[in-house]
Each structure stands twice: as C-alpha cells, then as structure tokens.
Amino acid sequence: MALTYQCFTAVLLLIYGSLFLSGIYYCLRVFWCAAARMLELEFEQRTNIKFLVKLGKSGNESGEMLVQVYGVNAMKKTAVCKWVKRFAEGRESVTDEERSGRPATSRTEDNIAKIRQMLSENRRLTVRSIAEQVNIDKGTARKILTEDLDMRKVCAKLVPKELTEK
Secondary structure (H helix, E strand, O other): OOOOHHHHHHHHHHHOOOOOHHHHHHHHHHHHHHHHHHHHHHHHHHHHHHHHHHOOOOHHHHHHHHHHHHHHHOOOHHHHHHHHHHHHOOOOOOOOOOOOOOOOOOOOHHHHHHHHHHHHHOOOOOHHHHHHHHOOOHHHHHHHHHHHOOEEEEOOEEEEOOOOOO
C-alpha cells in the first residue's frame, strides 16, 4: 500500500480548498498522522499475528485475540487468516511485498512528443481523443498537457499557459 504525503496533500487541497492556509495545514497534519497511525497499527497487528502463529494459534483464535485488543480497529477475519497462512508457510516479513504490475510507462518522452505534434496540427482536440490516439489513460494525457507541456484549455482550444505574441 503506497501511502504518500503528496497524495493526501492533493486530496485535502481539493476538499478544503476554501479554508485558510493554516486550516489546511492543520487538517493535513491531522489526516496524515491518522493515516500513519493506521499503517502503524496494521504492521503491529501483523507482528502480533506472527507471534500467535509461532505459539500455534489458528486464524480464528488470532482474529478473536486481535478484536479483544484492538476492538473496531482490528484487522478483518479474512486478512488475519491470510497473514496466518503466510506466516505458517515460513514468511518472516510483516511488510507488504513489492507488487508486480505494469510499470508506469505512459508518460514518456515519446508520448509527450506525439502529443506536442498532434497539438501543433490541431489545438481543438479533446483530452479523450488525445488519449485514444496515443493509447494512454485520460489522466496521463491530462498530466502531460498541463504539467509537461504547460498548457490549459481556453474556449475548447488548448493553449500555452503563458500567452506570447506568436
């Protein structure tokens, strides 16, 4: 589970955009601390499950003990049983393993160049059509347009943010 400070910052700025800066900072700290505490609790419970497995406790017994200790913050029974199985099979680490998956390859120099070329030919393209033509996600296309190419939409036409005489 990749939990980043930037992710929380972005979400909170959207939600609490109308609050004063100090209010946002305070909310950000509160939510960040809560998320960090939740992650800490998860690792703590996994460590306890590992200990209980070494004592020979079953998944149900371990789950019941976690509920006694953590109450409503205890891991769900299915998650407890999964971790019991993993530790019983010899796993030692309580942290998540790196997940395999498709690497982030959509925001490449080639795709940025393709989109730049497409826009030089026709500035009235939609984000959806750009994404379909380049075969990338709409969110990635939007990030390329706004962050990499520094453009924004004005009256259904993509233009550079800083308008010049050209």
